[in-house]
Each structure stands twice: as C-alpha cells, then as structure tokens.
Amino acid sequence: MENSLEQSPEKRKLSISIFIPLMFVVLLWLVFIIQWSTRADFYKYGILPRHVSGLAGIVFTPFIHGSWDHLFSNSIPLLILGSVMIYFYRDIAYKVFLWIWLADGLGVWLFAREEYHIGxxxxxxxxxGFVFFSGILRRNRKLLALSLVIIFLYGSIIWGILPFLIDISWEAHLFGLLAGIFFSVYYLHRGPSDDPVPEWMEEVDEDHDQEHPPDTIQMNTDFLPEKEEKDNEL
Known part of the structure; x- marks a missing residue:
C-alpha cells in the first residue's frame, strides 16, 4: 500500500506527460476530419511567405495537413516527442514548444518559397533538435541515452532538410531543427541538471545491486539512434 502511494506522483507525472501531447494530436485529427468531411481548402490558412495574409499561418499551420498520410506521419512523433519533453523537461517544455512553433513559422514566412506551407x-x-542537443550539452547520462534513442528513431529525418526535396516544405524542417538546437542552448541552464531517474527505475537499480556483488563489472550505457513526409507539408 505504501509502495503504491509512493509511486503515485511518478505515475501522475507520466500520465500528464502523455495526456497533453495526446490531446494536441487529437485536436489535429479533429481539424483534419472537419477539413476532409467539408472538403474545405484549409491550405489557405497555412504560411504564405512574405505576404501579410500569410502571417496568420504561423499560428494555424501545424493544425493543417494535406492528407491522411501527412497527418499520421506527424501524429506519432508529436505524441512521443511531446511526452518525452514534458516528462524530462517539464519546467521548460511548454515554453520551448511555443518558441519552436513561433521561430519555425517566422523563418518559413521570411525565407521559404512563395507557396503555401502546411503541417x-x-x-x-x-x-x-531540442531533445537530442539538450541531452548532449547537459552531459547528463540519462538525457544523453535519451538523445541517442531519439536519433535511432528519427535520425533519418535529416534528409528532410535538403533543398532538392521540392515536394515537401524542407524549409520548415530546417528552421524547426535550427530552432530546436538554438533553444537547447538558450535553456541549457534551465530544467534538469542531475539524472531525472523515475522511481521505478531506481527500484530496478536497487534490486540489481542486491543481486550482484560489488565486484561485478558494470557498463556505463551511453549510446543508441525515423521518418518524414510529403506534399509541401511541414
């Protein structure tokens, strides 16, 4: 009973970390279902670079997608990365997310090709960019391991910033990545500094220590590193 009470704050933290990104993804799906069912052209609410009318797209672009595939390809990473950011960087996660949103949109509006950019x-x-570089720069063992897992899952997205991919908004990918890197440096001294080890992991470590004598050689795990989309879509 005592044990379950001790774990409840950790479970609550995990639940919140998943719930908030999940609600954001659900909202994206609701918007697309409305767009699809009404056959409305929501693309005009995207970013149209260097047009005053396109400035509103900085706010609306993430909610607009060109196809079911486009929406799905963004939904899973948003859920996973959003949960990771809130769980490990809860003090700064929301600020970082909003700053990336604005910086990416502004970069697209200022410098991207003159056509609608959505997604x-x-x-x-x-x-x-934020999770990977933040883990590297903080020299935190757990965050570094997390960074390498993220690269393992999403390392191939680097191809999405190359300018010869004219059927996607590589500009949005590039400015998003640069924004993430910038804010990983800007917020370097905010957020977790020591190892943010979940309680259940501490318990596993304790059990492991009891099972293995002190002279057991232990390895310091460090390392470990997906996908993209289409259609002038972020």
Missing part, C-alpha cells in the same frame, strides 16, 4: 513536421524537427 506540423516543423514542430517535430524542432523537438528532435
């Missing part, structure tokens, strides 16, 4: 993958690139 949320700029946010995905931004979160990948």
């Amino acid at each position: 949320a993958s700029g946010l995905v690139y931004g979160m990948v």
Whole structure:
C-alpha cells in the first residue's frame, strides 16, 4: 500500500506527460476530419511567405495537413516527442514548444518559397533538435541515452532538410531543427541538471545491486539512434 502511494506522483507525472501531447494530436485529427468531411481548402490558412495574409499561418499551420498520410506521419512523433519533453523537461517544455512553433513559422514566412506551407513536421524537427542537443550539452547520462534513442528513431529525418526535396516544405524542417538546437542552448541552464531517474527505475537499480556483488563489472550505457513526409507539408 505504501509502495503504491509512493509511486503515485511518478505515475501522475507520466500520465500528464502523455495526456497533453495526446490531446494536441487529437485536436489535429479533429481539424483534419472537419477539413476532409467539408472538403474545405484549409491550405489557405497555412504560411504564405512574405505576404501579410500569410502571417496568420504561423499560428494555424501545424493544425493543417494535406492528407491522411501527412497527418499520421506527424501524429506519432508529436505524441512521443511531446511526452518525452514534458516528462524530462517539464519546467521548460511548454515554453520551448511555443518558441519552436513561433521561430519555425517566422523563418518559413521570411525565407521559404512563395507557396503555401502546411503541417506540423516543423514542430517535430524542432523537438528532435531540442531533445537530442539538450541531452548532449547537459552531459547528463540519462538525457544523453535519451538523445541517442531519439536519433535511432528519427535520425533519418535529416534528409528532410535538403533543398532538392521540392515536394515537401524542407524549409520548415530546417528552421524547426535550427530552432530546436538554438533553444537547447538558450535553456541549457534551465530544467534538469542531475539524472531525472523515475522511481521505478531506481527500484530496478536497487534490486540489481542486491543481486550482484560489488565486484561485478558494470557498463556505463551511453549510446543508441525515423521518418518524414510529403506534399509541401511541414
């Protein structure tokens, strides 16, 4: 009973970390279902670079997708990366997410090709950049391991920033990634500094120590490192 009470704050933290990104993804799906069922052209609410009317797209672009595939390809990374950011960087996660959103959108509006840019993958690139570089720069064992897992899962997205991919908004990917890297440096001294080990992991470590004598050689695990989309879509 005592044990379950001790774990409840950790479970609550995990639940919140998953719930908030999940609600954001659900909202994206609701918007697309409305767009699909009404056959409305929501693309005009995307970012149209260097047009005053396109400034509103900085806010609306992540909610607009060109196809079911486009939406799905962004949904899973948003859920995973959003949960990771809130769980491990809860003090700064929301600020970082909003700054990436704004910086990516502004970069696209200022410098991208003069056509509508839609989708949320700029946010995905931004979160990948933040989580990876933040873990590296903080020299934190657990966050470093997390960084390498993220690269293992999403390392191939680097191809999405190459300018010869004209059927996608590589500009949004590039500015999202740069924003994530920038804010990993800007917020370097905010958020977790020591190892943010979940309680259940501490218990596993304790059990492991009891099972193995002190002279057992232990390895210091460090390392470990997916995908993209289409259609002038972020």
